[in-house]
Amino acid sequence: MTDHRHPDRFQLSENLNISRVLTGLWQVADIEKDGETIDPNTGGDWLEAYARHGFDTFDMADHYGSAEIIAGHLLARSADTRPLAFTKWCPPPGPMTADVVRAGVEERLHRLGVDRVDLLQFHWWSFQYPAWLDALHELTRLREEGLIAEIGVTNFDAAHLQVALSDGVPLLTNQVSFSLVDRRAAHQLSDLCARTNVRLLAYGTLCGGFLSERWLGQAEPSEITDWSKMKYKRFIDVTGGWAGFQSILSAADAIAKKHDVSIPNVATRWVLDHPAIAGAIVGARLGERVHTDDNLRLFSFALDADDQARLAEAFDNTTGVPGDCGDEYRRPPFLTASGDLTHHLETIPLPHTATQSPHRTDGKQVLSGSKWEDIAGYARAQQIGNRILVSGTTATAGADRIVASADAEAQTTYVLDKILAALAALGATAEDVVRTRIYIVDEADVEAVSLAHGRVFGAIKPANTLIVVASLIGGYRVEIEAEACLESDAGRDQGL
Known part of the structure; x- marks a missing residue:
């Protein structure tokens, strides 16, 4: 020895x-x-x-x-x-x-x-x-x-x-x-x-x-x-x-x-x-x-x-x-x-808050503060009844900086975090997501993007569509939109 x-x-x-x-x-x-x-x-x-x-x-x-x-x-x-x-x-x-x-x-x-x-x-x-x-x-x-x-x-x-x-x-x-x-x-x-x-x-x-x-x-x-x-x-x-x-x-x-x-x-x-x-x-x-x-x-x-x-x-x-x-x-x-x-995690402030929809009594919306929400006239997320729609989301930090510009998998991770943050403002989680749509610019990124999506939704398995497009505005490699459905009180009572 x-x-x-x-x-x-x-x-x-x-x-x-x-x-x-x-x-x-x-x-x-x-x-x-x-x-x-x-x-x-x-x-x-x-x-x-x-x-x-x-x-x-x-x-x-x-x-x-x-x-x-x-x-x-x-x-x-x-x-x-x-x-x-x-x-x-x-x-x-x-x-x-x-x-x-x-x-x-x-x-x-x-x-x-x-x-x-x-x-x-x-x-x-x-x-x-x-x-x-x-x-x-x-x-x-x-x-x-x-x-x-x-x-x-x-x-x-x-x-x-x-x-x-x-x-x-x-x-x-x-x-x-x-x-x-x-x-x-x-x-x-x-x-x-x-x-x-x-x-x-x-x-x-x-x-x-x-x-x-x-x-x-x-x-x-x-x-x-x-x-x-x-x-x-x-x-x-x-x-x-x-x-x-x-x-x-x-x-x-x-x-x-x-x-x-x-x-x-x-x-x-x-x-x-x-x-x-x-x-x-x-x-x-x-x-x-x-x-x-x-x-x-x-x-x-x-x-x-x-x-x-x-x-x-x-x-x-x-x-x-x-x-x-x-x-x-x-x-x-x-x-x-x-x-x-x-309890500790619930005390962490959310990055966004939901507000009452100005046009619907049964609606709420989440605004992220992006300048484009006012220019183009959209919300990061919109809730009507128990249905939540999340707008197409890109890996943008701050006003306009592209995160991980050469890495589609990393961009997907960042995008999904942003989507989950918007859902959290409306009381929803990843488990409430029923559909996602993914747009990518390079077919070679399919597996990497899918792996990142699977890390979040592997056990949930929402309906999903993945589309290869010619380009995305701003030079992003991936953009994702999502739809969630909050469980009704009757569904919770029945364990559904």
């Missing part, structure tokens, strides 16, 4: 050479949840101990308690080769003006006590609110200004990551859940990473500590008190329950014994072996438990073909986590520490 004194490293960019095991600080929020904060100098001492072992890349967020402040005390001690501090900005949906975005970044700079954020990772709650793309372009400008070294996102699915990349945002990373239990990132996101320069930072690799010897052969816990385990117990439940989880744990234990390492080593090594992964984030319970020696052991062995086959056999005893990465924050089943986020 090779003796490793320091963790392997990954050259993420010219600016960032990272430890392949990042130290995650999200549990600071859990430690401080009762109102008592960690002394920042003491916290800095704890982080310094990790850095001395080579675990010098720290991951945090604006809402991880005082994690940014603690990291700032560590950075202030360092000279030329200071540790790296990656943080996240998770604003509530709303207009993302230059001033709003700058204020969010400057708060990160102030809390960290630095002139430049090493990696600023952006999170967005609802893609139906299109200002997320505005925010990313503003972050790009701040990167050019020197306030940010690199830009990443967190909990983006493959479709919206593709929109951002195709629209010219220089994203470097996407931080997502990835583990022996949650294997979603090995699919669409990894395929996209193989075609681009984006790499994944994996969190949840140890499922909040469940992927360890401590839980091998143990009875299912009846009560969980810390946020991390509350979250990842939901992942275990949705993928087949405790029995399926124990199958994975048993396979990992056999592999660990074979290589004389720990179950966490096997779980982390499996994630790191995926080519899309730049690093795995292992949470630190500051002041309570330090796992640096054990984490170093995961660089002393490799998983062979037999190990992979043993794990694959265990995976067959479980089911996949539904949807794509990040969906757990935006739709059921909500797999978060606090559980169902419906």
